[in-house]
Amino acid sequence: MRIGELAERAGTTTRALRYYEQLGLLPARRAGNGYRAYDEGDLRLLREIRTLQDFGFGLEETRPFVECLRAGHPEGDSCPASLEVYERKLAELDDCIERLREARERVAGQFERAVRARDDLAASEQPPRCELTKTTEE
Amino acid sequence: MRIGELAERAGTTTRALRYYEQLGLLPARRAGNGYRAYDEGDLRLLREIRTLQDFGFGLEETRPFVECLRAGHPEGDSCPASLEVYERKLAELDDCIERLREARERVAGQFERAVRARDDLAASEQPPRCELTKTTEE
DNA sequence: GCTGGCGTTGACGTCCGGGGGAAGGTTTAC
DNA sequence: GTAAACCTTCCCCCGGACGTCAACGCCAGC
Numbered sequence: 001m002r003i004g005e006l007a008e009r010a011g012t013t014t015r016a017l018r019y020y021e022q023l024g025l026l027p028a029r030r031a032g033n034g035y036r037a038y039d040e041g042d043l044r045l046l047r048e049i050r051t052l053q054d055f056g057f058g059l060e061e062t063r064p065f066v067e068c069l070r071a072g073h074p075e076g077d078s079c080p081a082s083l084e085v086y087e088r089k090l091a092e093l094d095d096c097i098e099r100l101r102e103a104r105e106r107v108a109g110q111f112e113r114a115v116r117a118r119d120d121l122a123a124s125e126q127p128p129r130c131e132l133t134k135t136t137e138e
Numbered sequence: 139m140r141i142g143e144l145a146e147r148a149g150t151t152t153r154a155l156r157y158y159e160q161l162g163l164l165p166a167r168r169a170g171n172g173y174r175a176y177d178e179g180d181l182r183l184l185r186e187i188r189t190l191q192d193f194g195f196g197l198e199e200t201r202p203f204v205e206c207l208r209a210g211h212p213e214g215d216s217c218p219a220s221l222e223v224y225e226r227k228l229a230e231l232d233d234c235i236e237r238l239r240e241a242r243e244r245v246a247g248q249f250e251r252a253v254r255a256r257d258d259l260a261a262s263e264q265p266p267r268c269e270l271t272k273t274t275e276e
Numbered sequence: 277g278c279t280g281g282c283g284t285t286g287a288c289g290t291c292c293g294g295g296g297g298a299a300g301g302t303t304t305a306c
Numbered sequence: 307g308t309a310a311a312c313c314t315t316c317c318c319c320c321g322g323a324c325g326t327c328a329a330c331g332c333c334a335g336c
Contacts, residue, residue, distance in 0.1 A: 004311060014312085019295055033303060035312060055248070056241045058293070077252035078259075086249040093242040097235055103194045104231040110193070111224040114215035142282065152283090157324060171332060173283055196322075277336100284331065290324090302313070 003028075006038045010046045017046075025049065025063060045069055048076045056093075061085050141166075144176045148184045155184075163187065163201060183207055186214045194231075199223050 007014045020026040021036070026045055028036035045066050052062040064085050065076030073079055077086065145152045158164040159174070164183055166174035183204050190200040202223050203214030211217060215224065 002312075013295080015295060015297085033312085035303080055244055075252065075255065077248065078255065083249065083252060083256070086245060086252065089245050090242065090249065093238055093245065097238045097242065100231055100235045100238070104228065104235065106193055107224060107227050107231065110215065111221065111228065114213065114221060114224065117213065117216065118221070140283075151324080153324060153326085156285090171283080173332085279335095281334090282332080285329095287328090289326070296318075299316085300314090304311070305309085
């Protein structure tokens with residue numbers, strides 16, 4: 001299989017495949033004419049890469065998974081190195097989520113304070129009309 | 139006050155101040171010699187910008203707050219436009235947090251599955267030795 | 277009067293990842 | 307025979323918030 005077919009079957013582009021090869025992530029054998037030659041195993045590797053990317057992994061983070069598959073393991077995450085990447089990613093996500101939650105709380109606090117300040121100001125400038133005054137005023 | 143003093147008092151750099159001016163965020167009056175001239179009000183505006191940046195706001199998002207202060211309001215968030223930015227930011231943060239949480243759950247699921255697969259494999263390859271076999275084998 | 281430190285503008289560099297796109301040349305496929 | 311697919315090499319781009327010169331002007335102190 002050549003690069004165009006592989007790209008199409010994996011739903012990516014030839015440009016990306018050349019880039020992955022450049023990274024050493026998905027090296028290709030070469031046919032006699034210099035064309036890149038891929039097989040079904042490469043498609044499997046490529047699908048692993050794409051799946052992990054959908055999970056939010058960077059390309060470098062997919063490397064242990066790809067190498068694990070290439071080493072003959074049944075799944076990309078059958079190797080300790082892959083599990084470590086999972087753990088690191090989980091820690092990274094937790095950290096990121098926590099920081100965003102803190103930021104959210106700070107902003108929410110500011111927002112609520114500002115809204116109260118606005119309402120207080122409105123109330124002092126134009127005192128609330130109770131039911132009785134309301135009917136008499138209008 | 140000139141640019142160096144303002145930068146130092148606000149804990150930022152002259153480069154940043156020129157950049158803010160370039161964005162029209164913090165325009166400066168000019169002294170006779172062409173130097174930028176700032177006053178205490180500008181320091182207040184700048185502190186508002188820095189505070190919001192610490193909250194995770196982009197520079198453009200600080201603009202309504204700065205203009206609100208410049209319009210004479212007591213706080214940067216005394217204006218409706220600022221409150222809208224707060225609301226947009228909260229929605230943006232919520233969305234971001236939610237997407238990260240989903241990603242985290244997907245990764246956690248994969249991780250747990252992989253760990254179970256590993257343990258199952260270890261168990262089948264090397265059956266667990268109970269207390270009795272342990273003493274007889276070694 | 278000169279050195280040093282501040283100021284000015286403008287333009288380009290950086291960081292980050294993940295490619296995009298074009299030029300210019302082979303090889304294959306119909 | 308020609309169009310499509312492939313090859314390599316090269317630079318470009320995205321965004322955000324500045325950093326980093328370069329080359330000059332202004333001013334205080336000694």
